[in-house]
Amino acid sequence: MxxxxxxxxxxxxxxxTERLCMHVFKQACQSVNVPFYQETYLSIIGRNSAGIETIFRQAYGDNYDKLHQEWRTQYDAVVKHQAIPxxxxxxxxxxxxxxxxxxxxxxxxxxxxxxxxxxxxxxxxxxxxxxxxxxxxxxxxxxxxxxxxxxxxxxxxxxxxxxxxxxxxxxxxxxxxxxxxxxxxxxxxxxxxxxxxxxxxxxxxxxxxxxxxxxx
CATH class of the missing domain: 3.40.50.1000 (HAD superfamily/HAD-like)
Incomplete structure (x- = not known):
């Protein structure tokens, strides 16, 4: 080859990172009191932020902004400060x-x-x-x-x-x-x-x- x-x-x-990211997203859903849609979540893997936003806005509507902020905050608190395996x-x-x-x-x-x-x-x-x-x-x-x-x-x-x-x-x-x-x-x-x-x-x-x- x-x-x-x-x-x-x-x-x-x-x-x-993917398991960590999904776990944090589940926690964010609980924090803002919205359901976790596993199939929707799995569909965003590999996409950039614009693609993720499009899919999640369709799924979460008016709740997207606060959900995204909570997810980002929790995720960054981990990945910006400790090594991922x-x-x-x-x-x-x-x-x-x-x-x-x-x-x-x-x-x-x-x-x-x-x-x-x-x-x-x-x-x-x-x-x-x-x-x-x-x-x-x-x-x-x-x-x-x-x-x-x-x-x-x-x-x-x-x-x-x-x-x-x-x-x-x-x-x-x-x-x-x-x-x-x-x-x-x-x-x-x-x-x-x-x-x-x-x-x-x-x-x-x-x-x-x-x-x-x-x-x-």
Whole structure:
């Protein structure tokens, strides 16, 4: 498998943030006395802030603003001050890419300020030469814009990049950008429509690394 650069999602792929984020959202719902809609919540995974707001405003209506403020406050109180656990296989894969002189970058729907803090606290920042964030694109995942922007900043053709994602929205984004894509599912299993796109679905990044070292 030949590629010139590797592009990584962050939440749920590099960092075990998705369960924390959902737990905090449930707490926020309780705090402002609104129901927790699990299916609606799972549908926002991988989207940027604009996409999340659109979905949640439809679900929560006039309660959205106070719910969002409570969620943001509780979430930031955690992720801006303590390291989120790194997912299995992350460091091993990043070290291997470094040894192969293959640049690695992050393409995350998270706002840049928060994303940088998360990577710094997890001691992963030094592995990445660039960070492309949801606040920097007009169309968030599943649109390919963020992956195309990340590739252009590297000066690498998108077809020469390999992508790593956990969410269905993220996989759709990377494949639409014509990147070979690994999916390492986290909270949400690959749906049938995403399976039909033929991502390389692996249980962990350990497995993805084994595949890269010894492709079938």
């Amino acid at each position: 030949k590629f010139q650069a590797a592009i990584f999602d962050m939440d749920g792929l590099l960092l075990d 790194v997912k299995a296989g992350v460091v091993e894969l990043l070290e291997w890419l470094k040894a192969q002189h293959i640049p690695a970058v992050v393409a995350t729907s998270t706002h840049r300020e928060v994303a940088q803090v998360k990577l710094d606290l997890a001691e992963l920042s030094h592995y990445f030469s660039d960070l492309t964030c949801g606040c920097e694109v007009s169309n968030g995942k599943p649109d390919p814009e963020i992956y195309l922007l990340a590739a252009s900043r590297l000066g690498v053709d998108a077809k020469q990049c390999i992508a790593f994602e956990d969410s269905n929205n993220g996989v759709r984004s990377a494949i639409a950008a014509n990147m070979a894509t690994f999916q390492i599912p986290d909270l949400v299993e690959p749906c049938e429509q995403v399976k039909a796109l033929n991502p390389m679905i692996m249980p962990s990044l350990h497995d993805a690394l084994s595949y890269l070292k010894h492709p079938a």
